[in-house]
Amino acid sequence: MSDPSPWAIEAEGLGKKYRGGWALRDCSFRLPAGHICALVGPNGAGKSTFLGTATRLVEPTTGTLKLFGVPVSDPAVLSRVAFLAQDKPLYPRFTVAETLRLGRELNPRWDQALAERIVRSGSVSLDARVGTLSGGQRTRVAFALAFGKRPELLLLDEPMSDLDPLARHELSGLLLAEAAEHGTTVLMSSHMLSELEVMCDYLLVLAEGRLRMAGQTEELVPAHLLVTGVAEGGDGVPEELRRRHTVIESRVTGRQFSALIRPGGPVGDGWETLAPSMEEVLLAYLRSPEAPGLIADEARVGGPGEAAA
Amino acid sequence: MSVVEFRIDRRSGVATYLQIVQQVQQALRLGILVEGDRLPTAAQVAATTKVNPNTTLKAYRELEREGLVEPRPGLGTFVSRTLARPTSAADDRLREELRTWMGRAHTEGLDREDVRALLNSVLQERYPDA
Numbered sequence: 001m002s003d004p005s006p007w008a009i010e011a012e013g014l015g016k017k018y019r020g021g022w023a024l025r026d027c028s029f030r031l032p033a034g035h036i037c038a039l040v041g042p043n044g045a046g047k048s049t050f051l052g053t054a055t056r057l058v059e060p061t062t063g064t065l066k067l068f069g070v071p072v073s074d075p076a077v078l079s080r081v082a083f084l085a086q087d088k089p090l091y092p093r094f095t096v097a098e099t100l101r102l103g104r105e106l107n108p109r110w111d112q113a114l115a116e117r118i119v120r121s122g123s124v125s126l127d128a129r130v131g132t133l134s135g136g137q138r139t140r141v142a143f144a145l146a147f148g149k150r151p152e153l154l155l156l157d158e159p160m161s162d163l164d165p166l167a168r169h170e171l172s173g174l175l176l177a178e179a180a181e182h183g184t185t186v187l188m189s190s191h192m193l194s195e196l197e198v199m200c201d202y203l204l205v206l207a208e209g210r211l212r213m214a215g216q217t218e219e220l221v222p223a224h225l226l227v228t229g230v231a232e233g234g235d236g237v238p239e240e241l242r243r244r245h246t247v248i249e250s251r252v253t254g255r256q257f258s259a260l261i262r263p264g265g266p267v268g269d270g271w272e273t274l275a276p277s278m279e280e281v282l283l284a285y286l287r288s289p290e291a292p293g294l295i296a297d298e299a300r301v302g303g304p305g306e307a308a309a
Numbered sequence: 310m311s312v313v314e315f316r317i318d319r320r321s322g323v324a325t326y327l328q329i330v331q332q333v334q335q336a337l338r339l340g341i342l343v344e345g346d347r348l349p350t351a352a353q354v355a356a357t358t359k360v361n362p363n364t365t366l367k368a369y370r371e372l373e374r375e376g377l378v379e380p381r382p383g384l385g386t387f388v389s390r391t392l393a394r395p396t397s398a399a400d401d402r403l404r405e406e407l408r409t410w411m412g413r414a415h416t417e418g419l420d421r422e423d424v425r426a427l428l429n430s431v432l433q434e435r436y437p438d439a
Contacts, residue, residue: 036361169359176355180362198317198325201361218324275322 005069008033008153008185009054012301013063016049022209023049027063029214029299031187031202033152036179038196039189040282041206047189048086050206051157054187055083067153079108082151086158088142092131096141099130100148107149115148118174136167143171147178154179156188160195172199193279205282207289215296221278223262223294224248229271231257240268248291249284260284262294312346317358325360329368337377340393348378348386 009031016024024046031037041047052058053065056072065072067081090099096119104110119126122140124133130141139159146154159175160168176199179186187204190196203220205213213220232238236252237259245267250259260276267273276284285291297303313336315329323331336342348369351362369386372378379389414424 035363172359173356176359176362177352180350180352180355194319195359197319198358198360198364201363277319277322 006032008068010066010301011063014053014060014065015062016053016058017061025209027211028301029204029211029295030301033185034183035202036176036186036200037202037204038200039187039204042286045206046209047206048157051155051189054155080152081155082146082149083155084142084146084159086161088138090130090138090142094130096124096128096130097126099141099145103145103148109150111148111150115144118144118147135162136171139163139171143174151184153185158189160192193282197278205285207286212285212293214299217278219296220294221281224276224281225261225263225267226258226274226276227261227267227271228256228258231255246292249288313342315354315358317360326364326368329365330371333372334392337392342388344388344391346388350385
């Protein structure tokens with residue numbers, strides 16, 4: 001225990017079954033500490049269920065989950081993790097100062113100066129009642145509470161979804177700057193794919209309860225190509241392309257096909273190729289839940305980087 | 310107080326860290342950044358442009374590898390070399406020759422894109438991408 005684990009999150013065979021079926025199934029990956037990681041997937045893909053298992057709000061049906069090498073079932077984990085739910089639950093009748101006092105009384109490692117600085121830098125009055133604040137100000141107070149705890153891992157469920165563009169810009173900057181300042185690992189679920197592209201350097205993609213992609217952005221995104229050319233055969237995608245590469249998604253327009261592929265080698269000269277954006281890669285995977293997933297070696301439990309046992 | 314602000318073009322297709330590297334190089338060439346200047350911290354860049362802090366640090370490592378900046382622990386990352394070159398008589402002469410050349414291209418009926426394509430192809434010939 002003296003040597004801190006390099007993995008902020010390690011999930012192995014994690015699954016959760018509700019009466020309606022599996023919300024999360026056979027989920028195995030690890031997230032190295034220090035990353036800003038995006039958790040992406042359509043509604044109902046299992047994102048909130050996963051965040052629930054990491055915060056002990058949901059008990060997994062199968063598998064294990066460790067945070068910094070400690071099983072989530074161990075209460076010792078709680079002081080190292082902060083979670084901000086999507087509706088940012090705060091007591092509306094508390095003042096901002098009282099809200100921070102709550103944080104101070106409940107958290108042994110509380111950093112009052114940090115929490116007050118975050119609140120003040122948004123010109124939110126400490127005497128204001130939380131119920132009277134704007135959405136952006138409330139989120140700021142919630143961030144102050146989360147960072148004041150001095151967590152090593154910060155879990156956020158769609159933190160910016162209810163904010164106007166100005167507040168979103170300001171608070172995204174605040175989130176990244178504070179995470180950089182304190183070396184906090186961040187895992188945030190979001191639907192704002194284009195924004196995630198610059199903010200996040202690690203990706204977890206869920207669809208239909210299964211993990212579709214995991215790894216560093218700069219490894220996952222360049223592993224794909226957008227290919228266009230003359231349509232052939234049944235579904236328009238030339239047989240040769242399908243044989244030599246992994247086709248994630250394809251469509252045909254008139255006599256032209258376009259496909260997002262994971263090249264298995266050099267792509268022939270007959271086709272136009274383009275490097276896709278992260279958003280294009282994510283959309284292709286989300287639209288094609290049956291396409292083979294991509295888990296980077298580093299993100300595999302037992303993959304390279306772990307001391308050989 | 311930092312002396313530069315990075316602008317990230319998300320549609321350019323150029324990796325974000327590379328955009329930061331290129332903007333620092335450009336600022337050095339133009340003399341916007343000079344030896345001894347401190348680059349913004351990863352947290353400052355994140356606060357203004359929402360760029361992932363690890364991306365900024367990667368760009369700074371690349372600049373360090375090129376010998377353009379050096380990290381001073383606890384203080385920040387500082388410019389260690391200046392790329393700005395005083396404009397010389399040769400520059401003026403070359404510019405004049407290029408102006409004449411473009412005048413000819415215009416007379417020959419080449420439009421803006423034709424000229425650009427021609428310039429790029431010769432540029433690529435002479436100064437191939439690394």
